[in-house]
Amino acid sequence: MALINEHFLKLSNQYLFADIAKKVKAYQTSHPQQRVISLGIGDVTQPLCPAVLEALHRTVDEMGEKSTFHGYGPENGYAFLREAILKNDYQPRGIHLDLSEIFISDGAKSDIGNFQELVRWDNSLGLTDPVYPVYVDSNAMIGRAGVCKDGVWSNVKYFPCTAENGFVPQLPGQRVDMIYLCYPNNPTGTVLTKSELRKWVNYALKNDTLILFDAAYEAYIQDAKIPHSIYEIRGAKKCAVEFRSYSKTAGFTGVRCGYTVVPHEVSVVTPDGKSRIPLHQLWTRRQATKFNGASYLSQRAAEAIYTEEGKKQIRSTIRYYMHNAHYLRSSLQALGFEVYGGENAPYLWVKTPKNQPSWKFFEELLYSTGVVCTPGVGFGPSGEGYFRLTAFGTYEDAEEALQRIKAWLQR
Ligand SMILES: *Cc1c(COP(=O)(O)O)cnc(C)c1O
Numbered sequence: 176m177a178l179i180n181e182h183f184l185k186l187s188n189q190y191l192f193a194d195i196a197k198k199v200k201a202y203q204t205s206h207p208q209q210r211v212i213s214l215g216i217g218d219v220t221q222p223l224c225p226a227v228l229e230a231l232h233r234t235v236d237e238m239g240e241k242s243t244f245h246g247y248g249p250e251n252g253y254a255f256l257r258e259a260i261l262k263n264d265y266q267p268r269g270i271h272l273d274l275s276e277i278f279i280s281d282g283a284k285s286d287i288g289n290f291q292e293l294v295r296w297d298n299s300l301g302l303t304d305p306v307y308p309v310y311v312d313s314n315a316m317i318g319r320a321g322v323c324k325d326g327v328w329s330n331v332k333y334f335p336c337t338a339e340n341g342f343v344p345q346l347p348g349q350r351v352d353m354i355y356l357c358y359p360n361n362p363t364g365t366v367l368t369k370s371e372l373r374k375w376v377n378y379a380l381k382n383d384t385l386i387l388f389d390a391a392y393e394a395y396i397q398d399a400k401i402p403h404s405i406y407e408i409r410g411a412k413k414c415a416v417e418f419r420s421y422s423k424t425a426g427f428t429g430v431r432c433g434y435t436v437v438p439h440e441v442s443v444v445t446p447d448g449k450s451r452i453p454l455h456q457l458w459t460r461r462q463a464t465k466f467n468g469a470s471y472l473s474q475r476a477a478e479a480i481y482t483e484e485g486k487k488q489i490r491s492t493i494r495y496y497m498h499n500a501h502y503l504r505s506s507l508q509a510l511g512f513e514v515y516g517g518e519n520a521p522y523l524w525v526k527t528p529k530n531q532p533s534w535k536f537f538e539e540l541l542y543s544t545g546v547v548c549t550p551g552v553g554f555g556p557s558g559e560g561y562f563r564l565t566a567f568g569t570y571e572d573a574e575e576a577l578q579r580i581k582a583w584l585q586r
Pocket residue numbers: 281282283284285307357361389391419420421422423427428432433
């Protein structure tokens with residue numbers, strides 16, 4: 176008889192997006208004539224750029240020739256891609272990392288979910304609220320988050336991010352062992368300035384806290400003063416791990432490639448408190464056992480993003496999404512909505528009118544306009560009274576959605 180890992184039973188069965196899909200389906204059944212427009216999608220919609228396609232075609236041909244075929248690659252990724260990362264993503268920002276500190280992955284979600292297994296289950300955990308659900312659920316699965324009651328986990332220290340504090344989380348009053356930060360933020364679309372991020376790094380250095388920094392949306396930053404990497408802050412190499420992904424940067428959600436930076440200096444303490452072990456050593460060991468590398472094809476595809484052509488092409492797609500974001504932001508503001516984010520991220524975080532609960536507004540919007548949003552409370556307790564819109568759809572859909580919302584409000 177195999178006994179269950181009982182922590183899995185503490186997870187809520189209803190995944191937010193499955194819940195939304197069910198409600199949209201019910202609406203569509205009763206309103207077959209109405210075309211539903213989703214402003215809730217968290218996936219990119221624009222195709223891969225020509226430079227990436229060319230690299231993929233070339234690589235497929237290589238795989239078909241005995242002399243250029245590639246089997247298992249290095250677990251931590253090919254040097255050609257890691258070199259391109261250092262040269263393009265870090266050196267221009269004055270960040271000097273070693274090639275060995277870059278670990279190529281099959282996307283950020285798996286690394287984010289897996290990394291927490293390097294530290295004991297009973298470390299204390301801090302999260303900004305609202306939050307990307309992967310941070311919570313992956314920690315819940317090994318028992319670190321405690322139990323969930325009314326959407327609140329008993330062993331999680333929440334750092335609320337709301338309009339009241341300008342979406343800048345307040346530093347915890349006590350010590351916390353590990354903290355997740357995501358900037359630009361999903362779901363709120365807000366960013367941290369360098370001085371705000373510096374406070375978190377200084378807190379981590381002072382309290383011996385591990386920061387897990389998710390930079391999946393760094394390519395969307397428009398304001399030159401906003402940091403793209405946590406390593407732009409002095410001392411961060413001693414306390415932070417950084418996760419990056421080509422999913423939102425270059426439309427790789429279906430290709431699968433990303434990377435994680437684990438500096439040699441970040442370390443954790445042995446249970447007797449007497450010595451420190453580099454996380455780099457543990458992650459190397461963990462990956463060697465449980466991961467066999469991202470495919471040669473996806474790594475060649477990622478390399479193509481760093482060519483002059485590739486850079487230009489992915490910038491143009493990001494510009495398209497950000498144009499949607501600016502359009503949604505200014506149009507909603509003109510209609511009287513309180514809108515946050517959407518300036519350095521493809522997400523808008525909007526206050527519900529008259530402070531309605533998120534799900535109530537979701538249903539009203541759906542049944543009055545056929546437009547789908549994501550209820551803010553689905554991302555954590557501080558998301559109540561907000562909804563999230565994404566800029567990943569088409570401009571035409573954004574325009575039509577806005578026209579419908581305008582007509583609804585004037586009714
Ligand atoms: C989309 C996203 C990722 C990236 O996921 P992949 O597995 O690389 O596709 C990571 N973090 C956040 C917050 C995201 O929204």
